[in-house]
Amino acid sequence: xxxxxxxxxxxxxxxxxxxxxxxxxxxPALDLAQEELGHLTPEAMTEVAHALNLDAGYxxxxxxxxxxxxxxxxxKHRFYMCTxxxxxxxxxxxxxxxxxxxxxxxxxxxxxxxxxxxYEGVECLGACEYAPMMRLDHRxxxxxxxxxxxxxxxxxxxxxxxxxxxxAAEPRRVGTSKPRAPRKKKSDG
Amino acid sequence: MADLRGxxxxxxxxxxxxxxxxxxxxxxxxxxxxxxxxxALRKALLEMEPAAITNEVKTSGLRGRGGAGFATGVKxxxxxxxxxxxxxxxxxxDESEPGTAKDRYIMENCPHMxxxxxxxxxxxxxxxxxxIYIRGEYDEPYRMLLEAIRELREKGxxxxxxxxxDFPLDIQVYxxxxxxxxxxxxxxxxxxxxxxxxPRSRPPFPxxxxxxxxxxxLNNVETLATVPWIINNGGAAYAKLxxxxxxxxxxxxxxxxxxxxxxxxVEIGKTFRHIIMxxxxxxxxxxxVKVFWPGGSSAPVLPESMLDTTCDAEALAAxxxxxxxxxxxxxxxxxxxxxxxxxxxxxxxxxxxGKCTPCRIGGDWAVRMYERILANQGxxxxxxxxxxxxxxxxxxxxxxxxGDSAGWVIDSTFRHFRSEYEDxxxxxxxxxxxxxxxA
Ligand SMILES: Cc1cc2nc3c(=O)[nH]c(=O)nc-3n(C[C@H](O)[C@H](O)[C@H](O)COP(=O)(O)O)c2cc1C
Ligand code: SF4
Ligand code: FES
Numbered sequence: 001x002x003x004x005x006x007x008x009x010x011x012x013x014x015x016x017x018x019x020x021x022x023x024x025x026x027x028p029a030l031d032l033a034q035e036e037l038g039h040l041t042p043e044a045m046t047e048v049a050h051a052l053n054l055d056a057g058y059x060x061x062x063x064x065x066x067x068x069x070x071x072x073x074x075x076k077h078r079f080y081m082c083t084x085x086x087x088x089x090x091x092x093x094x095x096x097x098x099x100x101x102x103x104x105x106x107x108x109x110x111x112x113x114x115x116x117x118x119y120e121g122v123e124c125l126g127a128c129e130y131a132p133m134m135r136l137d138h139r140x141x142x143x144x145x146x147x148x149x150x151x152x153x154x155x156x157x158x159x160x161x162x163x164x165x166x167x168a169a170e171p172r173r174v175g176t177s178k179p180r181a182p183r184k185k186k187s188d189g
Numbered sequence: 190m191a192d193l194r195g196x197x198x199x200x201x202x203x204x205x206x207x208x209x210x211x212x213x214x215x216x217x218x219x220x221x222x223x224x225x226x227x228x229a230l231r232k233a234l235l236e237m238e239p240a241a242i243t244n245e246v247k248t249s250g251l252r253g254r255g256g257a258g259f260a261t262g263v264k265x266x267x268x269x270x271x272x273x274x275x276x277x278x279x280x281x282x283d284e285s286e287p288g289t290a291k292d293r294y295i296m297e298n299c300p301h302m303x304x305x306x307x308x309x310x311x312x313x314x315x316x317x318x319x320x321i322y323i324r325g326e327y328d329e330p331y332r333m334l335l336e337a338i339r340e341l342r343e344k345g346x347x348x349x350x351x352x353x354x355d356f357p358l359d360i361q362v363y364x365x366x367x368x369x370x371x372x373x374x375x376x377x378x379x380x381x382x383x384x385x386x387x388p389r390s391r392p393p394f395p396x397x398x399x400x401x402x403x404x405x406x407l408n409n410v411e412t413l414a415t416v417p418w419i420i421n422n423g424g425a426a427y428a429k430l431x432x433x434x435x436x437x438x439x440x441x442x443x444x445x446x447x448x449x450x451x452x453x454x455v456e457i458g459k460t461f462r463h464i465i466m467x468x469x470x471x472x473x474x475x476x477x478v479k480v481f482w483p484g485g486s487s488a489p490v491l492p493e494s495m496l497d498t499t500c501d502a503e504a505l506a507a508x509x510x511x512x513x514x515x516x517x518x519x520x521x522x523x524x525x526x527x528x529x530x531x532x533x534x535x536x537x538x539x540x541x542x543g544k545c546t547p548c549r550i551g552g553d554w555a556v557r558m559y560e561r562i563l564a565n566q567g568x569x570x571x572x573x574x575x576x577x578x579x580x581x582x583x584x585x586x587x588x589x590x591x592g593d594s595a596g597w598v599i600d601s602t603f604r605h606f607r608s609e610y611e612d613x614x615x616x617x618x619x620x621x622x623x624x625x626x627x628a
Contacts (some may be wrong), residue, residue, distance in 0.1 A: 020400075023383035065368065069367075084536060089447070103357075126285065129450040131445075
């Protein structure tokens with residue numbers, strides 16, 4: 001049985017015609033695969049390669065270069081939390097710690113026990129005027145506070161946050177930042 | 190959409206953001222009926238020779254807003270229009286320079302202004318196909334561009350005969366996948382071709398051999414979004430604004446420790462004091478500006494004492510910095526310069542494509558030195574190592590600008606904050622503690 005469904009493979013085979021050269025289809029194809037499976041398994045990458053007449057090693061080489069491709073399982077909801085300078089100066093690191101604690105994981109990429117969440121600290125997302133901010137479920141979330149994070153998490157767990165906790169009086173302030181842990185480096189090439 | 194933070198509306202001197210804030214400006218009919226949209230395209234296609242369009246852009250003195258500041262009209266004239274082979278316009282909408290959000294601001298508010306600029310450029314250089322390379326995280330701008338392009342196809346502005354002119358035009362959108370290096374023009378082209386995004390050596394330049402080996406005009410979003418105004422009002426009118434060598438207005442993203450972060454359209458030549466203290470309201474009460482990055486994280490830092498520097502390329506070069514992407518990051522005196530430099534070196538180390546040795550290894554090496562200094566394990570050795578790494582990264586030892594940028598962070602923070610480096614590394618003291626205690 002193949003990892004990717006027949007209709008996704010069909011869609012992938014139609015992609016090359018959209019480009020002056022077929023190789024350009026590789027990333028859109030990986031997008032479709034990742035959308036279906038949540039992350040890119042070796043089998044899925046091999047099937048993408050076959051569908052596009054490319055070498056499987058080549059496809060994997062492309063997938064490992066770009067940070068939006070996930071080669072390991074990820075949470076259903078992923079917190080891409082900006083920790084670059086403009087967000088860091090407005091408390092991003094404390095928000096990352098809070099998400100870690102709230103979803104019960106100790107490092108980026110780790111999936112919460114219920115499979116619902118994972119987080120990553122990411123580089124500038126190009127919305128610095130709304131710092132601190134993050135991307136979650138294909139949307140940007142702005143002016144983050146600990147309370148906002150709590151309610152975003154609660155909503156996704158299917159329970160609404162307890163009243164009185166959210167929006168009560170002054171939002172808790174996020175203070176100055178601490179240096180964060182070093183991140184995994186992109187594979188050399 | 191979230192509340193608009195930054196310039197919009199009629200206030201003096203807004204060329205790009207004049208109509209931002211108008212309800213439904215992202216829709217074709219509103220852009221045309223309220224904002225005079227597509228009059229420039231009509232004029233270009235029906236009343237102007239392609240060479241005259243390029244000349245108008247030359248006359249305007251417009252310089253690229255992506256970072257390098259190259260003269261836009263001159264770049265357009267590098268493409269030989271009358272060769273039979275396919276040519277492309279590729280739009281750099283990768284916007285990943287830390288501290289920069291202005292291309293998003295344009296695309297979210299007025300996608301048609303960008304599309305109109307792209308179509309004019311395509312006609313001027315003889316390209317029938319344009320590609321917008323947009324960073325993968327920009328979900329909303331991506332959706333808006335697709336919808337705007339759909340409207341254009343439906344109306345026939347994109348298609349075999351735009352506005353009746355026998356010049357087929359189409360625009361496609363290609364999404365990036367999270368890699369800063371894709372903003373570098375040749376890495377972007379590699380990525381568009383389905384490869385790992387590692388910069389190419391130049392020459393050949395994209396104008397000769399670009400996307401899929403064809404002549405390619407590559408411009409930034411803001412650069413192209415400025416073109417309709419220039420065609421409507423004339424290059425000479427544009428050249429009257431700003432400074433002589435650096436005309437016009439540009440969008441500055443002001444972020445960090447300011448009261449009113451936002452995207453401000455500013456006539457080039459204004460001081461950073463005006464931009465940071467007046468437009469963005471300065472740092473929170475009780476805090477002082479300590480340092481600012483005048484043009485994205487890649488632009489060498491300037492200390493508070495240089496707030497009167499003007500935001501034109503010449504003045505910034507004299508101050509040993511640059512206008513870059515227009516991202517003005519402000520840090521107040523409650524933050525430590527070593528921590529900031531450490532964070533940026535993590536960024537450059539993480540985003541290195543790995544092609545050149547100094548960049549691949551030097552970035553990680555510098556991060557380790559900063560970690561030791563921040564953990565109070567520093568000494569003269571760490572300072573010397575940082576200087577060495579910064580040297581190895583600069584002055585043409587790397588293939589692309591990423592290496593230089595990483596070196597400049599070390600170099601410029603050291604130049605202006607030497608005593609803080611020494612306090613931290615040699616005496617294991619952070620001066621922020623003292624500042625906060627005296628506050
Ligand atoms: C490491 C690096 C990253 C860059 N990132 C961007 C970017 O995100 N957006 C952009 O328009 N230009 C970026 N540039 C500049 C481009 O290489 C190129 O000069 C620019 O897109 C040309 O357009 P312009 O002439 O309209 O400015 C980057 C350059 C380097 C070296
Ligand atoms: S300087 Fe760095 S990012 Fe640029 S080509 Fe070399 S290794 Fe890649
Ligand atoms: S630094 Fe966080 S969005 Fe730019």
